Amino acid sequence: MFPSANCIDKFMVKCTWMQEAFSHLPHDADEETVRRYVRAHIIMLLCTQLFRDKSGTRMHIWWLPFVARLEDMGGYSWGSAALSWLYRCLCRVANRNVVKLVGPLKLL
Template identity: 40%
Template sequence: MPCGECTITLQEVAVQLGLPVDREPLTRSLRYNWKVICHDFLGVVPPEKKGQWLSLLWLAEQFQELPLDADIVTVQRYAPAYIMQLIGGFLFADKSNMLVHYMFLQFIFDFDQTGTYAWDAVTLAWLYGELCHARMHSL
């Protein structure tokens, strides 16, 4: 940021989003077959792959409303799909607000582990990255 401008801090992200600051970092390899991971976690494979991005529109079409007679496997697939839509639409939105990165799927599959990650730090880092992209496009 140019001198004299203010920026968002980690504390502000933690306060505004209610996320804990002192958790484990989100680190894993990005060298996966994302279609296989998508099939394993969600039970469906996207028709086309946009790099390492999953279409939010496709997710919304596949997981519209949980059936009343849903079995446990269906619930276990709908929950991550819904969380991926929230992540892609709010926390880690890209400039089109139409895609979510596949990498987040691996962090939300195990709900016991999901709460142990420093989501606030990742959110802030993502925001800084998007601010950088927006600034570079405006020059």
């Protein structure tokens, strides 16, 4: 279940590993296993839809503490976080050396 060394690059985990490791929930899964799979799917949604990076194939471990307790997730202001991430991405693309815009572009 733990990623191998080739799946981790500094503070990033490859999306392909996450998809392979958490694609099928075992039939005899206990409650903690189900929660682990739910956290993994939420991380994948956050990192591939709202808070993507330019590669689109990696996820930053920065988001792990926010899904550590599923009970607390409803208390976060995800809309504000997504808008500030979008603003950050738009500010970065204003640099003439940047050629690719990323972020939650669906919000535009």
